[in-house]
Amino acid sequence: MxxxxxxxxxxxxxxxxxxxxxxxxxxxxxxxxxxxxxxxxxxxxxxxxxxxxxxxxxxxxxxxxxxxxxxxxxxxxxxxxxxxxxxxxxxxxxxxxxxxxxxxxxxxxxxxxxxxxxxxxxxxxxxxxxxxxxxxxxxxxxxxxxxxxxxxxxxxxxxxxxxxxxxxxxxxxxxxxxxxxxxxxxxxxxxxxxxxxxxxxxREIKAKESKINQINDELNTKEILYKIAGYKNSDDFDAIYKFLSELAKKGNQKIMMKAFEEGLCEKKEKGSERYMLHKASDNGNLILVKSLIECGCDIVAMDTQGFTPLHCASENGQIDIVKYLISVGANKDAKSNSGYNPLLLASKNGHLEVVKCLISFGADKEAKNKYGSTPLIIASIEGKLDIIKYLISVGADKEAKNNYGYTPLIIASLNGYLEIVKYLISVGANKEAKNKDGKTPLLLASENGHLEIVKYLISVGADKKAKDKAGNTLFRCAESRVRDYLLSIGIK
Incomplete structure (x- = not known):
């Protein structure tokens, strides 16, 4: 010492x-x-x-x-x-x-x-x-x-x-x-x-248990290899997915690689043409996702909609999968056939944590689908107020328009989302914005019978004399209940 x-x-x-x-x-x-x-x-x-x-x-x-x-x-x-x-x-x-x-x-x-x-x-x-x-x-x-x-x-x-x-x-x-x-x-x-x-x-018991485990492992390995051979020519996508999920849980990557080499990991789901990695991302199966990627599965593979695994995870709010896929190089701005990227899908389905994550990794908050809708417009269509608030807090354009000239406020007024209308007005959204038909939020709310939104927009000074391109006034295009209200306040 x-x-x-x-x-x-x-x-x-x-x-x-x-x-x-x-x-x-x-x-x-x-x-x-x-x-x-x-x-x-x-x-x-x-x-x-x-x-x-x-x-x-x-x-x-x-x-x-x-x-x-x-x-x-x-x-x-x-x-x-x-x-x-x-x-x-x-x-x-x-x-x-x-x-x-x-x-x-x-x-x-x-x-x-x-x-x-x-x-x-x-x-x-x-x-x-x-x-x-x-x-x-x-x-x-x-x-x-x-x-x-x-x-x-x-x-x-x-x-x-x-x-x-x-x-x-x-x-x-x-x-x-x-x-x-x-x-x-x-x-x-x-x-x-x-x-x-x-x-x-x-010690003696442990040695015997080790020997028994060794024998069991050998038997299990033979059984698994037999199953792999059986699934090689099978089209039972769900059964193969379940089998691969169980392999991943056991952590035997060597056997998992054998399944990959035999083509099990590249099996496609009929109709959607989704790979195993798509389904694992969809289901939030992080263990299987990691195992499949370690085997060499393509992280940017697309299904019939043009969805990558990151699209699937974002659409279903699988935050851990989203983080992992981005960490191994998944394209956060990849677009589907209809122009949807992961951020648009997360915004559409109200997955706030995924939205925050994607933006923190640099996803384009002004990206548009083939209809010209941004994440903020999509959130307004679906009535996702918490997503709307967050996107605006990080600088999303509240006056962005889709291919039809609809802003988030126009869409919220059209669909009757009063709380979203109030919030957008509170952060300075243009209450006189017009779509390609020249319709303002007030005209569309009146036309679709959303009385409370009509009352609110009028209360905050929306133009009651606005007309669309066809010359329709507020009163002319109003639904019956709204028309009664307009008459009560002197609008004809």
Whole structure:
């Protein structure tokens, strides 16, 4: 052992009380180190008791005895002896010292009682002395008091003798405790011997289990290879997907690669022409997604709609799959046959966390599908207010128009989304924007019978005299309920 290690050990022993008070003994040191530290240290009763409390629940009673059996404790009185023994009985589960503790407690009570009597008598003596000083002039009274003092002194002497007898009894109990300790050590030796046998048996069992597992693995491998051969010419897409998913869960990438080499991972779903990676992304099966990509599956493969696996994950809100696919190089701006990229699909289906993720990775928040709709327009079509708020918060164009001239506000008014209309107006959307037919949000809300939106737009100053390209006024294109309202406020 180097001088540095010896110095550290000595320092630890010298500061053991600090380690105990900081609850660090059982967390910081190894079992053998704890045993050596406690053997070298001398603890106060309070430190020893704190140490016992800290052992719960991490240290077994049998191990606690091993750690502390050589610990020295500086005990100065019988009460400390009782406290220490009670702590040992509680945390080491030593039931057979209950009687010893009871004897000590009884003895302590007797000693305490005797001391109380002594104290009482001493108080009486002091009182008598005080009276004696007052009665110095009376010889007869003085003699009587002196006689009483002598009598009390005799009582004190007798009580002291009783205390001495009790102390001798305590010594005898201590000797008996030593015999019990020796007996415990013998029992501990037997336990250690049994433990050694148990360890050997466990090793033998482990070796046999390993052999059994090896045989089982070989059998399982043969069975799996047989299944792979069977699925090679199969068109049962769902069954093959389930089989690959189970392989991925088991983590046997070597077997997974064999399945890939035999073409199982490249099987397509009839109709959609989706690959296994599409379905795994669709279902949020991250383990299978990782396994398929590690085998070499194409992360930008497309189905009949032109969807990549990232499209599938984004459409279904599979945030973990989205993050992983982007991390391994998936194209976050890839477009489907209809011009949808992952961000447009996530916005359409209201998957806010996916929207945030894609934008954080640099996805184009102004991307358009083949109809010219941006993510913000798509969210307005589907009534996804939380998506709308987020997109605007990161700078999305609230006045963007699709191929038909519809802005987010025009669409929200057309579809009757009052809360979205209110929000868009609150962030400054143009309430007089027009589509290709020249229709404003107010005209479309009126035409489609969205009375509450009509009322709101009028309340915030929308042009009541606006006309579309065909010359239709607000009143002329209004649905019947809206028309009644317009008449009530003087609009014809």
């Amino acid at each position: 180097s001088q540095e290690l010896v110095w550290n050990f000595e320092y630890t022993v010298a500061h053991v009380s600090d380690y105990i008070s900081e609850y660090m003994i059982f967390n910081l040191f190894k079992p053998e180190d704890i045993k050596n530290i406690l053997k070298a240290a001398t603890l106060t009763p309070d430190e020893f008791i704190d140490l016992m409390r800290q052992s719960v629940p991490t240290v077994k009673a049998s191990d606690l005895y091993k750690y502390t059996r050589n610990t020295r404790i500086s005990i100065s009185n019988l009460e400390e002896v009782i406290r220490v023994l009670k702590t040992i009985q509680k945390y080491m589960k030593l039931r057979y010292i209950d009687a010893i503790i009871n004897i000590f407690c009884q003895t302590n009570e007797e000693i305490t009682s005797s001391k109380a009597k002594i104290s009482n008598l001493e108080n009486q003596i002091e009182k008598l002395k005080s009276e004696l000083n007052k009665l110095l002039n009376s010889e007869r009274e003085f003699t009587s008091m002196r006689s009483q003092i002598l009598q009390n002194n005799k009582i004190i002497t007798d009580l002291k003798k009783e205390i001495k007898v009790k102390e001798e009894e305590n010594v005898q109990i201590t000797e008996e405790n030593g015999k019990i300790k020796k007996l415990l050590e013998e029992k501990e030796a037997k336990i250690l011997h049994i433990n050694d046998k148990n360890i050997k048996l466990k």
